[in-house]
Amino acid sequence: MKFQKNMLRKYFIMGSQNCHRDPREILQEAAAAGITAFQFREKGKHSLKGAAKVELAKDLKAICHDFQIPFIINDDVDLAKQLDADGIHVGQDDQPVEVVRKQFPNKIIGLSISTNKELNHSPLEIVDYIGAGPIFATNTKEDAKKAVGLEWIQNLKKQHPSLPIVAIGGINTTNAQEVIQAGADGVSFITAITETNHILQAVQRL
Numbered sequence: 001m002k003f004q005k006n007m008l009r010k011y012f013i014m015g016s017q018n019c020h021r022d023p024r025e026i027l028q029e030a031a032a033a034g035i036t037a038f039q040f041r042e043k044g045k046h047s048l049k050g051a052a053k054v055e056l057a058k059d060l061k062a063i064c065h066d067f068q069i070p071f072i073i074n075d076d077v078d079l080a081k082q083l084d085a086d087g088i089h090v091g092q093d094d095q096p097v098e099v100v101r102k103q104f105p106n107k108i109i110g111l112s113i114s115t116n117k118e119l120n121h122s123p124l125e126i127v128d129y130i131g132a133g134p135i136f137a138t139n140t141k142e143d144a145k146k147a148v149g150l151e152w153i154q155n156l157k158k159q160h161p162s163l164p165i166v167a168i169g170g171i172n173t174t175n176a177q178e179v180i181q182a183g184a185d186g187v188s189f190i191t192a193i194t195e196t197n198h199i200l201q202a203v204q205r206l
């Protein structure tokens with residue numbers, strides 16, 4: 001699947017550890033409601049491992065493809081290869097993005113950026129988009145860095161006007177609009193969907 005900036009507009013991220021019910025049901029509802037991309041982030045204390053992780057990933061990929069939404073895998077390069085995912089998202093402490101690009105010349109590749117130093121030392125020309133954040137405080141990622149705020153998105157956009165940017169961290173139905181107004185091409189979110197009882201409404205508002 002070829003990357004397009006508008007895929008970043010409503011980018012849902014999830015793993016089974018984020019869910020109070022079957023992740024398949026949650027993704028199905030979010031996809032029907034209009035998310036534009038999905039990242040499988042099976043990570044942390046209560047996450048699935050081994051065959052159970054692979055089985056869930058396969059099911060979630062099939063749902064994404066039913067809705068023609070890109071299926072992106074967080075961190076796990078081997079799983080991305082095994083499942084022929086549409087893309088992979090890596091952070092500063094994961095496999096170097098140069099290595100990932102060599103392995104996947106045609107897949108969507110996203111890279112996390114949390115500071116100006118990371119921005120200035122990353123090979124931005126070989127990634128399709130950056131995940132910028134945390135914009136606001138978040139409890140979802142244990143090792144999240146300091147919140148960067150909306151001005152940082154404005155600065156990023158000024159410095160790199162054509163670099164696709166998806167904002168992440170503490171984004172919900174009430175603050176998503178100001179994130180877009182600050183210059184992000186889209187918003188990514190976990191708990192805005194996994195902690196709501198009204199997925200359709202939440203996705204529409206986001």
Ligand SMILES: Cc1ncc(COP(=O)(O)OP(=O)(O)O)c(N)n1
Binds near residue numbers: 089168
């Ligand atoms: C879209 C998006 N942006 C940032 C991240 C964070 O990636 P990373 O820093 O590697 O942290 P983990 O998610 O792996 O804990 C992301 N996953 N997606």
Ligand SMILES: Cc1nc(C(=O)O)sc1CCOP(=O)(O)O
Binds near residue numbers: 013134138144171190
């Ligand atoms: C996975 C992730 N990465 C972040 C980063 O800043 O790189 S913040 C984050 C968690 C986002 O979850 P929520 O939408 O529930 O705040």
Ligand SMILES: [Mg+2]
Binds near residue numbers: 074075089090091094
């Ligand atoms: Mg990572």
